[in-house]
Amino acid sequence: MALRTVGITKSFRGLEVLRGVDLTVAAGTLHSVIGPNGAGKTTLFNVLSGAIRPTSGRVEVRGRDVTGLAPHQLTRLGLSRSFQVTSVFPGLTVEENLAVAAMAGQPHDSGILRRPRWTGAVAARVEELLDQLGLTGMRRLEAGVLSHGDQRRLDLGLTLASEPSIILLDEPTAGMTRTEAHQTMGTLERVLGGRTIVLVEHDMDLVMRISARVSVLHRGILIADGPPEEVRENPEVREAYLVGVGRE
Ligand SMILES: Nc1ncnc2c1ncn2[C@@H]1O[C@H](COP(=O)(O)OP(=O)(O)OP(=O)(O)O)[C@@H](O)[C@H]1O
Ligand SMILES: [Mg+2]
Structure with missing residues (x-):
């Protein structure tokens, strides 16, 4: 078991945004979390990545209780997340x-005040990432000038x-064109083979195609959890989506 939550509850000023979420993510699988806007997906990611503390409940990484650990401590345990809003340095x-980013993952961080080391393993990792993401040709451009999809x-x-x-990915393809989104997910599948991925994604076709398992959050409650074909047919899920669309 790579990741597990037990009875996660989160309230903001009395408003219950997550209500007893039990989520189990098997190692090496791509597990999607879907649900209408405001269902609590990002809040769940915030809890999983240590950005916020749950009001109650427990988070486990590989069987170890990590509830309340800070994001950098979780990074050292091999957990990393992306944000719904792009967080590159423009x-x-x-x-x-x-x-x-590669230096931040190093076990012996050189510290913010010293000149960072950008040699050896870090340089090699940068080359590898540029290649895997198809960004080699843009390596010397400032990130701020890239297209939204490239950012x-x-x-x-x-x-x-x-x-x-x-890896927790919160809508990694948000704002991309459909073609860009499908390309990006193709890249992800290639690059991420064997790792555990928890994905929040609104493109249902994509989710159903690439996920080993899908969990559905609705108003803070996990209403379904299973293989994509099973979840797709679930009447409660269909209902949640119809209601969700109706509210927007
Ligand atoms: N820091 C906060 N303080 C108060 N309310 C919050 C806070 N963060 C989230 N919420 C509320 O919690 C609910 C769930 O929000 P969340 O962002 O987790 O939903 P989501 O499923 O990620 O939605 P979307 O699909 O739009 O990204 C919303 O009603 C939101 O307004
Ligand atoms: Mg969100």
């Missing part, structure tokens, strides 16, 4: 962005730089 070049790909690179074994 004033740094593509390769500098990747180098900074999202770079953002993925930042998440992958520390060579995490568990």
Whole structure:
């Protein structure tokens, strides 16, 4: 078991956003979490990645209780996440962005005040990421001038730089064209073979095609969990989506 939550609840000023979420993610699988806007998907990721503490419940990474650990501690345990909103450094070049992220994943961080080391393993990792993400030709461009789709790909690179074994991706293709989105997911499938991925994604065709398992959140409650074909046919899931669409 790569990742597990037991009875996760999160309230913001009395408003229950997550209500007793039990999620189990098997090692080496791509597991998607879907649900209408406001269902609690990002909040769940915030809990899983240590960005916020759950009101109650427990998070386990490979069987170890990690509830309340800080994000950097979880990174050291091999867990990395991407954000719904792109978090690249716009004033740094593509390769500098990747180098900074790769250095952050190093066990002996050189510290913020010392000149960072960008040699050896870090340089090799940067080359590998540039190649895998198809960003080699843009390596010396400032990230801020890239197209939205390319920034999202770079953002993925930042998440992958520390060579995490568990990766949480919050709408990695948000704002991309359909073609870009499918290309990016193709890249992901290639690059991420064997790792554990938890994916939040709105493109249902994509989710159903690439996920080993799908969990559905609705108003903070996990209403379905299973293989894609089973979840797709679930009447409660269909209902949740119809209601979700009706509210927008
Ligand atoms: N820090 C916060 N303070 C108060 N309410 C919050 C906070 N973060 C999230 N919420 C509320 O929690 C609910 C779930 O939000 P969340 O962002 O987790 O949903 P989501 O499933 O990721 O939605 P989307 O698909 O739009 O990204 C929403 O009603 C949101 O307004
Ligand atoms: Mg969200």
